[in-house]
C-alpha cells in the first residue's frame with residue numbers, strides 16, 4: 001500500500017474522533033470544546049495533552065473573524081479541565097509540547113523566553129521538542145533556558161558536524177506518572193538550519209529522524225518504558241478535499257517507524273490542525289499560539305485512540321487565576337512600550353500584501369532599488385485602526401538586521417530565477433515587477449522584469465538590493481550569490497524600519513500592485 005493511500009485509509013477511521021484535517025484556518029467559534037470523555041470510564045488510558053508553536057503568546061489574540069483565542073490563563077484552564085476528566089487509576093495524563101515555545105512577542109522576547117519557561121514549569125510540563133526557533137537567540141541562551149526549565153527540551157536527531165551526539169541537548173527521557181513508565185523521544189525538524197538564523201546552528205546537524213526514532217524507541221523499551229511517545233518539531237498538512245490526505249515531514253516519520261515501538265506522536269512547526277492515525281500511530285498538532293489544546297487518548301487495553309483539538313476560547317472558560325497573575329506580572333512593566341500608538345491603519349493587511357508592504361519599508365530604510373521580505377518572516381497580521389508598537393513587534397519579532405548588496409543586473413536576474421524556481425514563492429518583492437511562467441524549468445521562468453521607474457532590468461547595470469541578514473545567511477535558501485559587487489551591513493533593525501515606515505505613511509493603506517505575476521501562456 002502506498003504512503004498516501006495508507007494515510008487516506010487511516011484518516012477515514014479517525015475522522016469522527018476529532019476535528020481532523022482541513023485547512024490551517026480555525027473553524028468557526030461555534031465549535032464547542034468537548035467537555036466530557038465517556039470512553040475514559042472503561043479500560044486503561046494515557047491522555048496526552050499537547051500544545052505546539054506557543055511562540056510566547058501569553059495573552060489571547062483575536063483571529064481573522066474577531067474571535068478571541070488562546071492566552072496562557074485560558075490554556076491553563078483547558079488543561080486543568082482535560083486533566084480532571086482523566087482520573088487515576090484508569091487514566092494517566094501527560095503534558096507535552098511540540099516546540100517553538102519562545103519566539104514572537106515582546107513579553108517573551110524581551111525576557112529571552114524566561115516567561116514561557118516560568119509558565120511551562122507552572123503547568124507541569126513533562127517534556128518538549130526542540131523547535132527551530134529555540135535557537136534564535138543563540139545556543140548560550142537556549143542552554144540557559146534549558147537550565148531554567150523543570151522539563152527536558154529534547155532533540156535526539158541533533159548531532160555535531162562529525163555525527164556525534166551533542167551532550168547538552170538531551171535525546172529522550174522516561175517519566176513515571178501514576179506508576180506508568182513513559183519514554184519520550186524529541187525530534188527537531190531537518191529544516192532547522194534554514195529556518196532559524198543559520199549562524200546559530202552552524203556547528204550542528206539535523207539528521208533524518210526515522211532511524212533515530214526506531215533506535216531510541218527500542219532502547220527506551222529495553223530501559224523499561226511501557227509506552228513510547230515522540231514529541232517532534234516537525235509537521236505537515238491535512239486536506240479534506242478533493243480526497244482526504246496528509247503530507248509532510250511528520251507523516252513520513254510515522255510511516256518510517258518499522259516496528260510497533262511508538263505509541264503516539266505530538267507534532268509541531270507547521271501551525272496546522274492534525275488529528276490522524278498513520279501506520280497505527282495517533283498524531284496530534286494543535287494549530288499554534290495556544291489557540292487549541294490537543295487531547296489524544298491512547299488505550300492501554302486495546303481500544304482505538306481518540307484524538308480531539310479543543311479550542312481555547314477565553315469567552316467560554318474562566319481563566320486559571322494563578323497563571324492569570326503570572327501573565328499580569330510579566331505584562332505590567334511592558335504596558336507603556338507595547339501599547340504605544342504608532343499610526344492609523346486604513347486597510348487591514350496579512351500574507352502577501354503585508355509582505356509587500358514590509359518589503360517597501362525595507363527598501364525605503366535601506367535605500368534600495370529592490371527589497372525582499374521572506375514570506376515565513378511575516379508573523380502576524382496588521383489590523384485596521386490604531387496600530388501599537390506591540391502589534392508591529394509581533395509582525396516582525398526576530399530583530400533581523402538589514403543588509404544592502406550591490407548586484408549586477410545579471411546577478412539580480414539570477415537571484416529572481418532562484419526565488420521563482422522554489423516549489424513555493426517565499427519572497428515578497430518591492431521595487432520590481434516580475435512576470436514569470438511557472439510551467440517553465442526553474443532557472444528560465446522570467447518573462448519580464450520591470451523596475452519601479454518603468455525601465456526593464458538591464459543585465460549590465462548595478463542595483464542596490466536590500467534584505468535581512470537572515471536571508472543573506474541563506475535562510476529560506478534565498479541568499480544572493482551571483483554578481484555581488486558589494487555587501488553593506490546597514491545596522492538597521494527590521495522592526496525599526498517597519499515602525500518608521502508605518503509612522504511616515506499614516507493613515508496606512510495596503511499596497512495593491514502585483515509584483516510577482518504568474519503567466520502561463
Ligand SMILES: [Zn+2]
Pocket residue numbers: 100131132133233268269270
Ligand atoms: Zn518551527
